[in-house]
Every structure is written in structure tokens, then in C-alpha cells.
Amino acid sequence: LDNYSCISVIEKLKSKAAFLIIFILIMASSRPKRCTAGNRMQELLDTLPPTDEFFSSTYGGFTEEQDDTDYKYVDEGKDEFDSDFGSTSDEESDAQQDDEEELDLEEERKKKKFEFKRHLHLSSLQKKAQPSTAPSEEVKSPPSKKKKPESNFFTTQTFDKQLRNSTLRKSELSAERRQKVAQSTIKRQKRVTNYQPLTLEQMLEEAKLTELENQESLKRFHEMELEKKQKQNQPKKVKLEGSRIRTTSVAVPIPIKYLDKQIHPFYNPDKMVTPRAYSATVSSLHTPQIHVKTVIEFSNAETYQNIFSRFSNKPTIEKPKRCVVYGLPAKYIDPLTRQPYCNMQAFRLIREKYAEYVKQLKNVNSANESRNQLKN
DSSP states (O other), rough: OOOOOOOOHHHHHHHHHHHHHHHHHHHHHOOOTTTTTTEEEEEHHSOOOSHHIIIIIIIIOOOOOSSSOSOOOOOOOOOOGGGHHHHHHHHHHHHHHHHOOOOOOOOHHHHHHHHHHHHHHHHHHHHHHHTTTTTOSSSSOOOOOOOOOOOOOOOOOOOOOOHHHHHHHHHHHHHHHHHHHHHHHHHHHHHOOOOOOOOOOHHHHHHHHHHHHHHHHHHHHHHHHHHHHHHSSSSOOOHHHHHOOEEEEEEOOOGGSSSTTTTTTOOOOSSOOHHHHHHHHHHHHHHEEEEEEEEEEOOHHHHHHHHHHHHHHHOOOOOBBBOTTOOOOOOOOTTTTOOOSSSSHHHHHHHHHHHHHHEEEEHHHHHHHHHHHHHO
């Protein structure tokens, strides 16, 4: 068997063993405990062999060899980067940068808090130490020898860091502000409204006022409802779609050239009347002669063509044809001469005239030919 098949067999056996162990544990937890449980467990453990014969004998064991020449490491080369997945790496790098910035900000905040607390602690210690360290001119205490701290390997020495004046001032100002805010909140909490219970008369007066306010609000509500109903009942404006024809009529004074000679009082054929003189005379008489000028507008060109095409494309009515000879209404037309006639006599006369006309043409043509021959 190959190594792969051996490994698969081992995994199957392990899974079966794990299943059996779980089953045994479940059964053991479900059944009631016995007083003699576990007495024979040591005997069973002693009877088990130290090594498993299945792994050591049949497959030769799975002991590691120092010089394993069968397997050799093969270099797969460098990993190639695909340009399609570049955006994801950039996004991951941006997210990492944001996380790092947030961590830095949190560290700075913690440092500031620590420095502020330390400064407050130092200031409180200085205030306590001021009365005790006051200089006494009369009595001078002998200088006490300071004991040197024992230098051990595990002991750590702490040194106070010197802070800048600007940072100290800022921290003091911030502390003062916080104290002011705390004091203002305490004052607000202390403010208690002096509530006095109302008498029966005062309560009745307030009830009357509220009743009047409620009545006014009811009236307003009813008015609003009526207005809404009126608006709903009103006919809605409907937009007309399609072509429209609009007519506008305007009163315009009649021009001078269209006025009647008999009606116009200042008409003089020898003297020409100017527009100014005409307007002056009309205004003096207060009776201007006007006419109505109407304009028709079509919203669409198709409607205009459909309406006025009736007048432009009228069918031409042919006049009744009459006989050439007698002047009566003709019923027939001569196919040769294309002349209308009413009866047989008219037809004969038309043909006789046509025969005479043909003879005259022949005579004229023969005379012209003879003249041409004589000239030649």
C-alpha cells in the first residue's frame, strides 16, 4: 500500500475510535453511578501492550528517518501578483492604516489622562507639604541623612518627568473648566420650583379658559373641514389635448382710403387728408368709425390644411356642352373633329365643312409646291 492509503486508513480508525469514546461517555453520563465503578480499570490497562502491533508490524511503523532521500524539496518560484486583485490589497492596506491611526490616537489620549492625573496628584501633594515645610528661623532641625535605596535586581526606580509650562497651564485650565461645569450642574439640580397648590376657584377659572380655547379650536377645525369639502366638490380643470383654434377680435379704426365719400364729413378730393388731421377730426367729433379685426390662430398645421383644403381643392364643374351648329345642348361629339352636335343634320354639316377645309388645304399645298418648283 502507498503512504496516502495508509494515512487514510489511520484517519478512518481514529474517527471510529473517537466515535466509540464519545458513545461510551454519553452512556456513562446517562446511566446511574455505581459504588464499584473503576475497580477493574487498572487491570485492563495493565493487560494492554505498550506498542500497537498494527502500526509497528504490518506497515513498518511511522518512525521518522534522518536521511530521507526519497523526498526532495522543489522550489515553486516566486508568487505572481494578479493586477485584478490589486484593489483589494490597497483597501486592506488602507484599513490597516486607519486601524493604526486609531490605536495611536487612543494611546495619546491615555497618555494625556495619565499626565493630567499625575499633575493633580503632584499639586495636591505640594499643597499639603507647604505648611509643614515653612521656614522656621528660631528652631532649625538637624539635617537627616537620607537612606540610600537598596539596589536589588528586581527593584525599579521611577523618575518624575519634567513637564512644560504650557502643558501645565492647559491642564490647569481644563481642570478649572471641568470644575465650573460640575458646579453649574449641581446648581441646576438644586433649583426646585416652589409649586403652590391651586385653590378651587383658580381651578374653575382655568377650566373656563380651557373651555373657550377648545371651542375656538373646534370652530377652526369645522371651517377647515368645510373648505376641504368645497375644494373636493369643485370641478377640476381638464387640460384639453390635441389641436386648438383660437380667435381674437380687436376694434380698429377704419383707414381713410376705405371710408365712404358720402359718410366722411371732411372728405375733399382736391385736398389730401393726413393721418394726423384725420385723428384730430375724429377726436373732435367723438364718433370714430371703427371695424372689427378678427385673427384666427391654429395650434397645428395639420388642422389648418384639413380645413382650408376643402376650399382650395374644389372639384371643377364642367359647363354643359352645346351644339356648334344650332346652339342646343349637345349629346354627341364628332370623333374626327372633336366638336359637339345635337342631331344628325348638325353632324352632316360639320363633316361637309371639314371636307371643304381639307380641299382648301390641299389646294394651298399644291400651289406652294408649284411655286417652289418654278423657283428652282
